[in-house]
Amino acid sequence: MERTLWATAGLVVLLVPVLLGLSRADHSSPLSELSVGMGVFATSLLACAVVLPSRLRSLTRSFGIDGVLGMHRFAGLLIAALVLAHIVVVVAVNPADLGLLDVVHAPNRARAATGATVALGALIGLTLLRRRLRHRYEVWRWVHVGLGGSVLVLTALHIWWLNHLIRDRAMRVGFAILVLGVLGVLAYRWLWRPTFGARGKYVVREIRPETATVSTLVLEPRTNPRRPDRDTSGFAPGQFAWLRLSPSIRAQEHPFTIASSAHLNTRREFTIRHSGDFTRDLRRLRPGDPVWLDGPHGAFSVDLQHSTGLVMIAGGVGITPMISMLRTLAHRRDRRPHRLVTVARTVDDLLFRPELNELTKRLDLTIVELLRQPPKDWTGASGAIDEAVLTALLPGEFQRNQLGYYLCGPPAMVTDVVTMLNKLDIPLPQIHTEKFDFV
Ligand SMILES: Cc1cc2nc3c(=O)[nH]c(=O)nc-3n(C[C@H](O)[C@H](O)[C@H](O)COP(=O)(O)OP(=O)(O)OC[C@H]3O[C@@H](n4cnc5c(N)ncnc54)[C@H](O)[C@@H]3O)c2cc1C
Secondary structure, eight states, rough: HHHHHHHHHHHHHHHHHHHHHHHHHOOOOOOHHHHHHHHHHHHHHHHHHHHTSOOOHHHHHHHHHHHHHHHHHHHHHHHHHHHHHHHHHHHHHGGGGGGGTTTTTHHHHHHHHHHHHHHHHHHHHHHHHHHHHHOOOOHHHHHHHHHHHHHHHHHHHHHHOOHHHHHHHHHHHHHHHHHHHHHHHHHHHIIHHHHOOGEEEEEEEEEEEESSSSEEEEEOOOOOOOGGGGGGOOOTOOOEEEESSSSSSSSOOEEEESOTTTTTOOOOOEEEESSHHHHHHHTTTTTOOEEEEEEOHHHHHOSOOSSSSEEEEEEEEGGHHHHHHHHHHHHHOOEEEEEEEESSSSSGGGGTTTHHHHHHHHHEEEEEOOOOOOOOTSSSSSOOOHHHHHHHHOOOHHHHSSSSSEEEEHHHHHHHHHHHHTTTOOOGGGGEESSSSOO
């Protein structure tokens, strides 16, 4: 239902302004209408691209974080293509308009358009090259937000100074609604949630080492005596939250999966690999230290889709959503058959081994451990996950198509396994992924 409502809202935002614009046109110059139509459609898409990553929980719950960010990226590329086509058509209609690109002599409306186009180009270029340029994520993120804000403001100024689009009353009202909607979402994302989001306050209770590089952070809500119910909101097993060490809007925020059972009252556990600066700082936390959570988010959960059993494939610390789902299913005495493939480098990197062994006694759970660097005496599976491993694990064709497939880990592994499942004719809606990577 939520998904359908969001899809409908998206279609309304994308189509209504274009249709309104076309219905108001005098149809004397089809090329001019095409250029205006493309410009208006790009503006509506821009509004969607801004709203998509704004942490609206019902949106991330409907489409999953990979889905939301996939749409955000697609919208960005489509906007760039539309803007370029818009410029080409404007110049084709009147070649003298090429002079509008001269920012020194061009009128304000054209300067704003050129500025928005340059900012959009820089934003897309820096995103595509982030890894190659080795930009720190936080630096890239603030540059991305700054450039996105510039595109938004300059586009609004371009439309304002163009004037002819907002001269018509219906179009003026349409754009005003669009602008107010976007401003409302931005205010919620950047002001209301960080300032008044009471449910985010937690306190560290314990830090439990799991391996040499991984530990579990156990958090409890810092109850607000005036609004205790707000601290105890539930989550679906497999969902994640953004975690920060200060309430400041400038503080770093990092996404981590809630690894505990959804039935563990208000306590939240996060199992974290200490690989970079922020995750290393987390290791230095002490019991009693405050932290802030924004969540739960995401649709990577057994509770949000129906299936006759789960096939979970986890690479490294990508096992965190799986352990949350398995712990929750054990609490519920789930009777369906489940299968788990855990991929790790060495035996020491296999997480939750004793607990998973325990869970096989409480659940109908088959576990395959796959090591990329096995010791000499290792009798289990080794190497990369391949079709042979999957085929041996899965039941016959009819049954395997009813199962829910949950893949989480390094992006390359997730992409490879999706390709293998496609070859095995597993229906796409049965496959759910979480890549632990945003860019
Ligand atoms: C939905 C989701 C769930 C996750 N769950 C877990 C989990 O349960 N356990 C776990 O150990 N890891 C999890 N991760 C990965 C975790 O967020 C990153 O490892 C962590 O943010 C790295 O931060 P760092 O500064 O320590 O490392 P860095 O070395 O600075 O960053 C390593 C990489 O992590 C990503 N990253 C860095 N900062 C951020 C940020 N603020 N927001 C998003 N991505 C960032 C970037 O791609 C970067 O290249 C999850 C990621 C996502 C997207």
